[in-house]
Amino acid sequence: MDNATASGRVARDPAMVDVARLAGVSHQTVSRVLNGHPNVREQTRLRVRAAMEELGYRPNAAARALVTGRSQLIGVVAQNSTLYGPSSLLAAFELAASAAGFAVSVRRVRELDRSSIEAALEQHRNQRVAGIVAIAPTASANEALATVSAGVPLVTIDGDPERGAPLVTVDQEAGAYAATKHLLDAGHATVWHVSGPADWFDADGRVRGWRRALDEAGAEVPPLAAADWSAAAGYRAGQMLARMPEVTAVFAANDHLALGILRALSERGRSVPDDVSVVGFDDVPEAEFFIPPLTTIRPDFDAVAAETLGLLLAQLSGTQAAPVQRTLVPELVERRSVAPPQR
Amino acid sequence: MDNATASGRVARDPAMVDVARLAGVSHQTVSRVLNGHPNVREQTRLRVRAAMEELGYRPNAAARALVTGRSQLIGVVAQNSTLYGPSSLLAAFELAASAAGFAVSVRRVRELDRSSIEAALEQHRNQRVAGIVAIAPTASANEALATVSAGVPLVTIDGDPERGAPLVTVDQEAGAYAATKHLLDAGHATVWHVSGPADWFDADGRVRGWRRALDEAGAEVPPLAAADWSAAAGYRAGQMLARMPEVTAVFAANDHLALGILRALSERGRSVPDDVSVVGFDDVPEAEFFIPPLTTIRPDFDAVAAETLGLLLAQLSGTQAAPVQRTLVPELVERRSVAPPQR
DNA sequence: CAGATCCCTGTTATCGCTAACAAGTATCGA
DNA sequence: TCGATACTTGTTAGCGATAACAGGGATCTG
Known part of the structure; x- marks a missing residue:
């Protein structure tokens, strides 16, 4: 028949x-x-x-994948978050991959713990993805990745440089250093820092850059205000900072923290930038419309995505045997939240 | 051998x-x-x-897909944007699908025009995806979808209700109506509206809800301030509104527009909420930390994602032959940007 | 002009799985 | 006790592509 x-x-x-x-x-x-x-x-x-x-x-992609043992799919493991950085990165990567003829298969995990990541990788391999990208900005995520041999090309974003695996990162430390130095150069005696969650590499790198800038300038290192990435945490930290007259400059680990800080300062009648200068990190699209417009550090997510795809494709074509790491330096965007300290 | x-x-x-x-x-x-x-x-x-x-x-998923003609993959077509709504929706959908054992293959398109969408659908079908989800909030996207028979189950999010195809939407009109009514109930004579881009259904629905509330209250309908979704556009619109003393209440089509409006008002010394009340839409996480905290409309993106997946799975199992549409009503979140008009 | 070489095309085997059918064993009611 | 009806397992035949090899015709070489 x-x-x-x-x-x-x-x-x-x-x-x-x-x-x-x-x-x-x-x-x-x-x-x-x-x-x-x-x-x-x-x-x-x-x-x-x-x-x-x-x-x-x-x-028929399935038939082709069956016989070649490889699909035109790139697997991504990402955390379930709407944080600006990771979201932008992912969107940029999806676009770049689509343009290169690859589909992107995304597995979201609720937590970046070992078993979740392992399960996600497992499912990617069942799909016979050609390669995997892991957005793994926390220590626990990196430990998990280290114990798992993917069996396919793997590129990590925002991961642990010590691991020696293929990696693309934003140079958090350089960005934080630039932010802090910018405030010191404006004449502030020292700079306070509201940091992101301790187990994130991003947060850690920003703390290091901040501290290095202070050390180099011989400035006093004030106590660290530990927070997470949310505006709410920034607001709480800001409520403390606003009460201390000696605080004239704050570097927030991201723009949303900065937003919370701005509101706390405003509520206590401390003017930005006249009384207190503030610098953020990320350059979210609306940072220009904070009150006042926020000076911040802009990472180039498109470039990170492009580098990541490049590294992955190089591994696929076998051109690249040795692990390669790429670091992208973010730039300072000057707006109106920074001024010299008042006499 | x-x-x-x-x-x-x-x-x-x-x-x-x-x-x-x-x-x-x-x-x-x-x-x-x-x-x-x-x-x-x-x-x-x-x-x-x-x-x-x-x-x-x-x-081996490829072998299985080959013989069954169907993979455990759900294709998503989305625009390349980091807008809060679509991003949140996509993240929520990815999580829900992962939990249900499906991988999500995302194709980002630069523009929601016919040829881009067609190409994306084409590639999804090559992959033999089990079903497709299209985030298609514009008229052009919907026209494109209408002309293309997917050949697989398709669910549209934020699309055109007139099309009769399976669809999940947020009830934009109800949200906008609630926002506007909230302002009228506070005692304002009328409410101005800064709208999103004209070719988005979301924007259109919000305009309709706003107008309906005004009509029902017998309030004057002021000219519409057309914008896009950005804080920059909100700022520009806000600069106009701030100059007009009769403006006491503004409904912004989303929170980022509202942010721009808040800054424009602040710059001209018009206090919110004392001089002008403002309501936004979306409830972005940081809306609570705007100056002042923003009253806004919160859509439940998790619910939208869950409904979408449900509709798709129902089509897959053949339970659901007839097209089904689901509409979710967003809720009002009261904060501090609304007050009665000054005497 | 014979033999080698290059182009172009076809034949066959295979990837790893599920569908369809076949067949053997166990359980059951009459 | 015997046929009917489970339940459990195996055999065979594809799904739609690529890989490897084979072969015929044209072109080149000496």
Whole structure:
């Protein structure tokens, strides 16, 4: 019972053999045309292409993946968060990958713990993804990744540089250093810091950059205000800082913290930047419209995404055997939340 | 040349036949165990599971997809944006799908035009995705979707209710109505509106809800301030509104517009909420820390994601033949940006 | 002009799985 | 006790592509 009868119509989606039959060639020749193999006569190529067009032929990725053992899929493991940085990164990566002809399969995990990450990697490998990208900004996530051999090319974003695995990061320390130095250069005696969650590398790097800038300037290192990434935590920290007259400059670990700090300062009548200067990190699109417009540090997420894809593709093509790490230095964006301290 | 020799080791990843050999059954029985088929003896099931464990067997999704014609993949078409609403929605959907055992393949398009969307759908179908979710909040996106028969279950989010296709939306009109009514109830003679981009359904619905509330109250309908979704556009609109003494209440189409408006008002010395009341839409996490904390409308993105997945799974199981539409009503979150008008 | 070489194309085997059918054993009611 | 009806398992045949090899015709070389 051939359901591809002389009528020319087939019940199922057209496959390679259907195209081959219509074009009067073998399915192998169709395959060659599809994959751009050089040794096909021009005339044949045209005939095959016409047949594909006519039947609305669409290659079956599953069949191809089965025989080659590799799909045109890149797996991503990410945390379930709407934090600006990770979200932007992911969006940028998806766009870059789509442009390169890869689909991106995203697995969100609730927590970046060992078992969640392992499960996510497992499922990616079941799908026979060509490579995996892990957005792993915490220590626990990195420990988990270290114990798991992916079996496929793996690139980590925002991970642990010590691990020696392929990695793309934003240079948090350089950004924090620039932010702090900018405040010191404006004439402040020292700079206070409201930090992100302790187990994030990003937060840690920003603390280090802040401290290094203070050390180099010989400035006193004030106590660290530990927070998380939320505006709420920034507000709480800001309520403390606002009460201390000696606080004239604050570097917040991200823009949302800075927003909370701005409100706390405003509520206590401390003017920004006249009484207190504030610098953030991330340059969220709306930072320019905070009150006042926020001076901040801008990482280039598009560049991070592009580098990540590049590293992954290099591993796929086997060009790159040794692990490679790339670090991107963010830039300072000056707005109106910084001024010299008042006399 | 069998490379799975008596040594028990295989060069390639273990396949079903390897498990079968070790467990002393046929590969079909392994398949049955894997798929939870009922008619397998308990003892056999255990033996097979043990063999799977021992070999570290992992099913090959490509092979399964090839034979069944369907993968455990859900394709998503989304625009390349970091707007809070779509991003949150996507993250929530990814989490829900992961929990249900589906991978989510995301294709980002730069623009929601016909050819981009068609290309994205095309690639999803090549992957033999089980179903597709389109985040299609603009008219052009919906036109494109209407002309394309997906050939697989398709659920649209934020799309055109007129199309009659399966759809999940937030009730923009109800949200906007509630926001506007809240301001009128506070005693304002009328409410001005800064709207989102004209070709978005979300923006359109919010305009309609705003107008309906005004009409019902018999209030004058002031000219519409058309903007996009950005804080920058809000700021520009705010600069106009701040100059007009008769403006005492503004409903912004989203929180970031509201942020820009707040800054513009602040710059011209018009106090919120004393001189002007403002309501936003979205309830971004940091809205509580705007100056002042923003009264806004909160859509439940988790619920939207859950409904979407539910609709898709229902279509997959064939339970749901007729197109179904679900609408979720957002809630008002009262903060401090609304007060009665000054005497 | 014979033999080697290059192009182009076709044939066959295979990837790892599920579907469909077949067949053997156990359980049951008459 | 015997046929009917489970339940459990195995055998065979694809799914739609690529890989490897084979072979025929044209072109090149000496």
